[in-house]
Amino acid sequence: MQYGHFDAAAREYIITRPDTPAPWANYLGSPAYGAIISNNAGGYSFVKSGAAGRLIRYRFNEQDRPGRYIYLRDDESGDYWSASWQPVGKDLDQYRSVCRHGTGYTIMEADYKDLRSEASYYVPMDADHEVWRLKLTNTGAAARKISVFGFVEFTCESFYEQDQVNLQYTQFITRTYFKDQFILQTINENCLNAVNESRVDTRFFGLAGAPVTSYCGDRAAFLGGYRDYGNPVSVEKGRLDGTLNYNLNPCGALHTALTLKPGESVSLAFLLGQKREAEAQALIARYKDSGLPDQEINDLKTYWHGKLANLKVETPDENFNHMVNTWNAYQCFITFNWSRAASLVYCGQRNGYGYRDTVQDIQGIIHLDPEMALEKLKFMISAQVNHGGALPLVKYNHNPGHENKPEDASYRTETGHPSYRADDALWLFPTVWKYITETGNIALLDEEIPYADSGADTLYKHLDKAIDFSLNHLGIHGLPAGLHADWNDCLRLGANGVSVFVAFQLYYAFEIMIRCARHKGDAATETRMNELKKKFGAIIEERCWDTDRFVRGITERDEVVGKPGDPEASLWLNPQSWSIISGFAPRERGKAVMDLVYRQLNTTYGARLMAPSYRRHAFEGALALLFNPSTKENGGIFLQTQGWLILAEALLGRGGRAFEYYLESCPAAQNPIAQTRLLEPYVYSQFTESVDSPFEGRSHVHWLTGTASTVMVGCVEGILGLRPDINGLRLSPAVPASWKNFTMEKTFRGKKLRIQVQNPQGRESGCRKLTVNGVEMADNYISASVLKADNEIILEM
Numbered sequence: 053m054q055y056g057h058f059d060a061a062a063r064e065y066i067i068t069r070p071d072t073p074a075p076w077a078n079y080l081g082s083p084a085y086g087a088i089i090s091n092n093a094g095g096y097s098f099v100k101s102g103a104a105g106r107l108i109r110y111r112f113n114e115q116d117r118p119g120r121y122i123y124l125r126d127d128e129s130g131d132y133w134s135a136s137w138q139p140v141g142k143d144l145d146q147y148r149s150v151c152r153h154g155t156g157y158t159i160m161e162a163d164y165k166d167l168r169s170e171a172s173y174y175v176p177m178d179a180d181h182e183v184w185r186l187k188l189t190n191t192g193a194a195a196r197k198i199s200v201f202g203f204v205e206f207t208c209e210s211f212y213e214q215d216q217v218n219l220q221y222t223q224f225i226t227r228t229y230f231k232d233q234f235i236l237q238t239i240n241e242n243c244l245n246a247v248n249e250s251r252v253d254t255r256f257f258g259l260a261g262a263p264v265t266s267y268c269g270d271r272a273a274f275l276g277g278y279r280d281y282g283n284p285v286s287v288e289k290g291r292l293d294g295t296l297n298y299n300l301n302p303c304g305a306l307h308t309a310l311t312l313k314p315g316e317s318v319s320l321a322f323l324l325g326q327k328r329e330a331e332a333q334a335l336i337a338r339y340k341d342s343g344l345p346d347q348e349i350n351d352l353k354t355y356w357h358g359k360l361a362n363l364k365v366e367t368p369d370e371n372f373n374h375m376v377n378t379w380n381a382y383q384c385f386i387t388f389n390w391s392r393a394a395s396l397v398y399c400g401q402r403n404g405y406g407y408r409d410t411v412q413d414i415q416g417i418i419h420l421d422p423e424m425a426l427e428k429l430k431f432m433i434s435a436q437v438n439h440g441g442a443l444p445l446v447k448y449n450h451n452p453g454h455e456n457k458p459e460d461a462s463y464r465t466e467t468g469h470p471s472y473r474a475d476d477a478l479w480l481f482p483t484v485w486k487y488i489t490e491t492g493n494i495a496l497l498d499e500e501i502p503y504a505d506s507g508a509d510t511l512y513k514h515l516d517k518a519i520d521f522s523l524n525h526l527g528i529h530g531l532p533a534g535l536h537a538d539w540n541d542c543l544r545l546g547a548n549g550v551s552v553f554v555a556f557q558l559y560y561a562f563e564i565m566i567r568c569a570r571h572k573g574d575a576a577t578e579t580r581m582n583e584l585k586k587k588f589g590a591i592i593e594e595r596c597w598d599t600d601r602f603v604r605g606i607t608e609r610d611e612v613v614g615k616p617g618d619p620e621a622s623l624w625l626n627p628q629s630w631s632i633i634s635g636f637a638p639r640e641r642g643k644a645v646m647d648l649v650y651r652q653l654n655t656t657y658g659a660r661l662m663a664p665s666y667r668r669h670a671f672e673g674a675l676a677l678l679f680n681p682s683t684k685e686n687g688g689i690f691l692q693t694q695g696w697l698i699l700a701e702a703l704l705g706r707g708g709r710a711f712e713y714y715l716e717s718c719p720a721a722q723n724p725i726a727q728t729r730l731l732e733p734y735v736y737s738q739f740t741e742s743v744d745s746p747f748e749g750r751s752h753v754h755w756l757t758g759t760a761s762t763v764m765v766g767c768v769e770g771i772l773g774l775r776p777d778i779n780g781l782r783l784s785p786a787v788p789a790s791w792k793n794f795t796m797e798k799t800f801r802g803k804k805l806r807i808q809v810q811n812p813q814g815r816e817s818g819c820r821k822l823t824v825n826g827v828e829m830a831d832n833y834i835s836a837s838v839l840k841a842d843n844e845i846i847l848e849m
């Protein structure tokens with residue numbers, strides 16, 4: 053069943069059936085002011101933090117309520133509905149609804165009984181307030197008397213958790229006022245003129261472009277007893293009773309009564325933000341100009357579409373195009389901005405950036421906005437500790453050079469992270485390398501960057517120390533210790549237990565270090581890294597290979613995890629795909645392990661993280677056992693890993709297989725089976741339930757997930773084969789044989805590349821001929837020095 057479709061030109065997903073199997077959301081705003089909105093206007097807003105800066109109340113696990121509601125009422129008949137289908141939920145035979153989620157804005161259109169409404173929700177560029185602009189048009193032949201009500205349920209205080217559970221306190225610190233065109237909510241207002249003025253918060257909900265006919269600042273008065281958002285008594289009556297909140301629950305509700313002649317349109321705007329009275333007044337005055345919202349929505353489009361335009365592909369597969377050109381890319385920016393903070397399934401309580409999460413997320417935007425990536429990359433590098441390990445959680449107010457660390461009790465209490473992860477700092481290698489090769493900015497290696505705790509070093513030295521950290525934390529058999537956990541949060545291998553995934557990451561790190569050392573003419577480091585690579589290669593060969601697969605780890609009791617014949621968890625995906633990504637496995641062996649993966653782990657919706665799921669034979673540190681079989685790390689399809697799988701197959705040149713994996717887990721390709729997948733068809737999720745589940749194919753944890761960036765890298769470097777190095781760009785597409793032609797437009801180091809790939813023989817990879825501006829290259833490599841401002845590139849596979 054299908055609930056909507058993509059509009060590629062507008063970069064919008066258009067929901068035409070509002071009764072979607074789950075709330076399908078969009079993100080508005082920036083880290084300064086964030087908002088999540090569902091296709092039925094549910095969701096919440098926050099200043100900086102979803103957990104500590106919460107403005108709008110939202111109840112998790114209660115569908116998507118409440119939200120940003122606009123009610124409309126026919127004042128002659130008394131009939132009322134909402135500008136989004138819910139919360140009133142009129143009969144869909146009479147109520148036509150279209151929701152357009154775009155880049156930084158969401159628009160709800162509705163037609164009901166000859167009245168057309170269009171509600172546009174957005175946060176303007178660089179602003180910390182939100183706008184709900186409403187256009188109303190009388191599409192009938194008779195004049196209409198219409199009442200419009202805007203409603204928002206404020207939190208009693210900014211801390212989400214306190215607001216939800218500590219009512220004996222939070223309900224008594226807040227009240228509301230009516231100020232001409234807006235409801236003002238104050239929190240701790242008595243502190244205003246006292247020493248602790250910082251405890252005061254004020255929020256407002258205002259109306260611009262129409263007079264306020266009636267108002268209400270008290271939720272109970274607005275809704276009425278034993279009613280809900282779908283049938284508020286005040287909307288039913290057609291008037292707000294002017295009650296203001298003093299203790300109990302605040303809200304902002306404003307009403308304007310309009311008359312519309314046949315064909316007539318009006319435009320007005322509700323505004324919301326955490327502002328003082330004077331600022332609120334000024335904003336409302338500004339939005340009297342009814343053209344401002346169109347202009348501001350256009351600014352958002354210009355900003356986002358401009359970024360996304362840096363890579364544009366036109367392949368025979370529409371779903372791939374939708375994702376790579378717009379939606380996967382947009383999701384990469386959203387995760388880049390928000391890390392794993394607020395969503396419809398998490399309030400964002402974690403007080404910082406997860407190290408690996410964020411360093412991975414950066415990879416997802418490097419091909420589109422390397423400079424934006426660089427800023428955060430440097431920030432993350434400054435969260436590496438002087439001994440080379442990385443802070444597992446980097447606080448939002450991270451203060452390089454002065455931070456405490458997992459060795460300190462204070463860090464543990466503040467963050468809840470008791471120790472280092474084995475993999476965190478190692479993610480820097482692929483991410484730094486991607487940035488350097490995308491931009492050619494090799495000089496970055498010499499830039500001084502502080503450490504989290506004390507001192508500073510060049511980036512080159514930071515990388516060297518990351519390797520030292522791993523070398524100083526070896527476990528049994530001389531392999532890298534699994535420490536608190538590696539990439540897999542659920543693997544506790546014990547103090548001396550070792551991780552094979554980390555061994556491959558380290559092997560890859562040696563290789564990147566060799567390339568950097570070569571460019572710097574640092575022969576000593578190059579030699580040392582080559583020796584380490586050899587030494588560790590030999591240990592991996594001896595200890596991590598069993599029969600036909602790479603094992604996953606070895607516990608401190610010397611139990612091998614993931615060996616053939618184990619009743620459970622006998623084959624793990626990541627060591628196989630990373631044996632190829634790291635450059636360890638030669639081609640033939642790579643193909644063999646990937647064939648094994650295909651036979652034993654692949655399913656309709658992607659390959660499983662491992663199989664069979666744990667039920668009875670888990671070792672002590674296998675926390676995945678806690679999950680139901682085929683769920684999350686317990687044999688689910690953990691979608692981050694699909695990106696690596698796609699990349700690994702593409703590196704092997706097996707475009708057909710890479711693309712098969714791509715399609716299995718591609719949200720857009722699952723648009724027709726939305727009722728199975730549940731989540732937004734334009735957004736990746738964290739995982740999909742697999743074969744052991746009665747709900748195979750159902751997906752969970754939307755938007756903020758590492759899946760966005762790993763799949764993006766799998767597409768860009770893998771399938772599309774855009775593989776830059778320091779001096780230029782190698783073109784190695786790995787595509788299905790059926791792709792006879794496709795094009796890519798890419799901005800590369802400030803230059804335009806128009807790439808045409810021709811594949812008349814139906815190959816899956818390889819290059820027979822490459823021309824750049826009519827000149828034939830020696831192979832599939834384009835040296836940056838031959839590029840002009842604008843380039844016509846033809847690759848014949």
Ligand code: GLC
Nearest residue numbers: 406408409539540541542758
């Ligand atoms: C979650 C975590 C991520 C971890 C993954 C696998 O996605 O955010 O850090 O790598 O789970 O356990």
